[in-house]
Amino acid sequence: MAADVTTQASFGTTRGWRKAGRYALLTVIAAIVLFPIYAVLLQSLKSGKDSLDHPRSLLPVDLTLDTIRSAWTSGDLGRLMLNSLFVSGAVTLGVIVTSVLAAYAFAFLRFPGRDGVFVLFLATMLVPAEVTVVINQRTADSFGWINSYLGLIVPSLASTFGVFLVRQVFLQIPGELREAAALDGVGHMRFLWEVATPLSRPTLGALGLFTFLGSWNAYLWPSQVVTDEAHRTIQIGLERLKTPGDISKVNLVTGGLVVAALPIFVMLVAFQRQLVRGLTAGAVKG
Amino acid sequence: MQRITRTSHRGAAVAIAAAGLLAACSGGGSITSSGADATTTSAATEGSTGAGEVTTTVAESTTTVPVDTLPACDTAALESAGGPVEITFWHGMSGPLGEELTRLTDLYNASQDKVVVSLVEASYEETNDKFLQSDQDSRPDLVQMPEYMVQAAVDTDASIPVGQCITDAGFDTSAFLPSAMSAYATQGVQWAMPFNVSNPVLFYNKRIFEAAGLDPEVPPASLEDVRTMSQAIVDSGAGTYGIAVESGFDSGGGWYVEQWFAKAQQFYVDADNGRAGRATSVLYNDALGVEVMTWLQQMVTDGLAVNVGDNSASGYDNLLKMADAAQPAAMTIATSASLGPVLTVLGEGTYPHISASDVGVGPMPGPDGAPGALIGGAALWMMNHDDPVRAAATWDYVAYLVGAQQQAEWAVATGYVPVRTDARDLEPLAGTLAADPRFAVAYEQLLSAPDAPTSAGPVVGPLREIRTVLASTVAAVLAGADPATALDEAAAQSNDLIADYNARNS
């Protein structure tokens, strides 16, 4: 990227003041964005009593892990996290596989009606969950998938968004590459595995991250298909912590929030740059 | 920015115009009157009943259901079982309630080898939904459903009436609380077995009472008393408000209104509260209804009561208002099941200005101080799988759960009222009641209910939805709407709901 002329500025010049101003603005906004998370995080690190003692509740003093520990045990959060991890992992893997296959068909194969089918694919993105959830619940019930991992995983294995994203990236692979490979007798699957997929790795990573995120955060469908404790996912567990039916446990929900959001935050911090890069790879141009 | 803004403004303008246009030409009524063959909207009438015109014919009402049309229950069938019979119980007991149920169930499973019970826990609503939407084969052997589900459960034709088993086994129910049993009986049939019983009681702050010059051991008995005492509290400055009121549908907005009608020995819906036949209309928009609504409204207007909203957020906003340091309320009405948790949290010192010993409990105040209350909570429904062995096994478990000793332990651990009087004098309940008589208030209140058909409470299909409608009305009244008009509108909408329900269930 071309060097930005402002980076050469030093303090004391107008450019320097502008840079200081920019930092100030960034800091203020970052504080605003972060404040809710900070407040809740701090409340989760205090005892029930201290968490209600405002404004002292916002100071990093009198910290304890008791609330989080309480939330963990009374909400059985350990098992919920494992359930979510398993389900989200399986869904992520499945979505990448189905999206890559479908995207390959749309990008590299030419079959009759291809573009029409693609538009139909896109249209399914608009069908709201409200339409699908009730019927899907009965479908899942008739398969015997209520309160099972199959019910949680299978309906989410196809993603139109994923097909869209990967197709964008596949379209950027030069047609000549494909033709040359064809001349060498390289079949579709081999080309997919050895050429197309490695070239799209950043985008596949971004897709994986978004899919994992979406699955981890899902609330509506899991709440319909799972009602027992054994298969419950973390978001449902959070909701149950909120109305514990016991007035003495008002603070537990903050402990649960921290536990539920922590893995995702960690993933985000680790992979944020890859996420942006993966989206930049020609994805969002349309 | 200009170009993008203009186009998104245009898009927004189109959307608003469209929505406005459509809203303007809405001639629609309630969403439930959609579709052909819909019942005509009942006209809002003044006066004692809000009955409107109904186009569908309602089933003939009978006073009793013939026994030979009901599924049979052969309690001796358990003897012929080869090995242990596995049964499933869907329940709605969470947290400490669920823990106690699990403890009792584990004890039961360990104490005999004929029946093995497995528990599935969900919320009341989830359990209701699951029950309604499952095929009979997917339903378990026993389901716990709350008191408003009676008509809906009966209409599914899915259960074996508990009364059949009671008769077959010669089970003695003489010690059971009459109002608890009758709550789950209609047309001569005992459909379900009461299990966890609660009712609303008055919580009040004794310290504030004393500071206001009131006797801390004498809580108000009538709505008038509440007003007088609230006046004293506010005038003396001992508390900011006399009482915290709310409009939750399962409390101040719906359920409490039913309580007040029962206390005044008036029917809430027709057909003898839906127990002599199918109910077709509500009766709550009469003089009594207007009286209680007016009382609520004036209490708030005169600054004697504070409205904490629809209590949907935490379920105990009204109790939290009593614990508010800055502007506390001295009283509130809440379910007796909250007493235990309240004392626990106050004991932890979370709210330093109110301690556990400051809390007083009294019977729920009502019109003219009439005693008694309707039961809340849930009951056990046995499912019919055409399998006498499973049914007998389920009955065995049910009989255990409502045994006197189990009810005594259950009451102490959960704060529910025992369903039978002979549990009261068993340990650990006897000791708990002796040590803290506050826990006995809810129990005494049920015993003091008058022996009248009104003491069983209303049974009607869309009872839950009617409570929601009424809760919205109470909220409107608390915000200043005219009670009589608001009640008539609520009655009209409720009658529509009933007519719609009856049409879909005939």
Next chain:
Amino acid sequence: MTRRWRDLPPAVAMLGASVLLLGVWTVYPLVRAIQNGHLRCDATGRRCRDAGWGQFSDVFMSNDFQHALGVTVKLVLLTVPAGLVLGVGLAVLADKHLRGIGVFRTIFSSTVATSVAVASLVWFVLLQPEIGVFSDLLSGWIPALKNPGLLRDPDTALPAVALSSIWASLGFTFIVITAGLQSVPKDLYESAYVDGAGGVRRFTNVTLPMLAPSMLFVTVVLTTRALQTYGEVALLTAGGPEPDKSTTTIPFLIYGRNSIIHNDLGLKSAAAVLLFLISLVFAVVQFRGLDKRVHYGR
């Protein structure tokens, strides 16, 4: 010609899984919902009788649905423009090679990690009148925060829900717009600079047009999220406050805990199908309206 038909078997094989899954879990429910939408059944979904296709328009015209439609549209208007402006503003602000900019970028993206449940509960904890942090701290200046509390005042409840939504979507918007910004070819900026265009001019004439595809994508996603707002309402206000039902969106009307059509399969299906049609209308309007302004690369 031969290429087209020869590609069909592998195409079927590769599309098969997705088509099957989408068919069963997206298309089939839509078809069934349309079928159910003209029925009225009992609470178990049986004893259905035909209520006619007019039921769809009856539901649409009903007071409950119109009210929910109004709330939903208001929510779209509250969250989408604000979310877009904030996302673009922050992305542009953070699009400089300053030291430590990565930290700021991470902070601005962080809300993408929050789920609907997490974000709503965070704001619930903050705004709850009796024990919330904001209510206690700021009630000195803004008494309404405590009595009755933002979430219980009919005028502020929906904006409060919108605030929670905007905050939650900020990370997503920021990431997508940042990605869009980074694909703007630098030589376009340089030629504009050489032509004498100042910072603002460069923004409006180069940045915005090149961002248009990303902005369109963000707008569509934010609108869809607003139209399908359920979790935030369920956790923050339960559709209240009564009696105005100020936050009862269409999804909440269908699925809410206290919904009066909770046990009515026919009405729920009809309302859901209507929501789909409304989403379709919004999507078409947005694509047609904004598509003209979209530049695809050079």
